[in-house]
Amino acid sequence: MTRIEREKRVIAKMVMIYCRHKEGNATLCDECSELLEYAKLRLSLCPHGNAKPTCRKCTIHCYKPEKREKMRQIMRYSGPRMLIYSPLTALTHLIRELNFDLGKKKER
Numbered sequence: 001m002t003r004i005e006r007e008k009r010v011i012a013k014m015v016m017i018y019c020r021h022k023e024g025n026a027t028l029c030d031e032c033s034e035l036l037e038y039a040k041l042r043l044s045l046c047p048h049g050n051a052k053p054t055c056r057k058c059t060i061h062c063y064k065p066e067k068r069e070k071m072r073q074i075m076r077y078s079g080p081r082m083l084i085y086s087p088l089t090a091l092t093h094l095i096r097e098l099n100f101d102l103g104k105k106k107e108r
């Protein structure tokens, strides 16, 4: 699986956690599924391709303002909950962010 594919899965999980637990929907509501489609599209179009950092570090910067705000809320809500509902995904995501930080420091 490519990095972009993995990133799409992480975002899909986060949106689902948010919609189910914060908004109380059994299935993804229209607004959330639209945002998810938008997020996937942004990832597919990402100029960094598979060398991109994780979504928190990068994705949000290329979002339209209203989408960015909603995605920020979703990440704030779902980020910590990923450890409960999807611990493996959360861990690999976290390790990737740490690696990215370390890689950046080494470049300087």
Ligand SMILES: [Zn+2]
Pocket: 018, 019, 023, 025, 028, 029, 030, 031, 032, 033
């Ligand atoms: Zn929703």
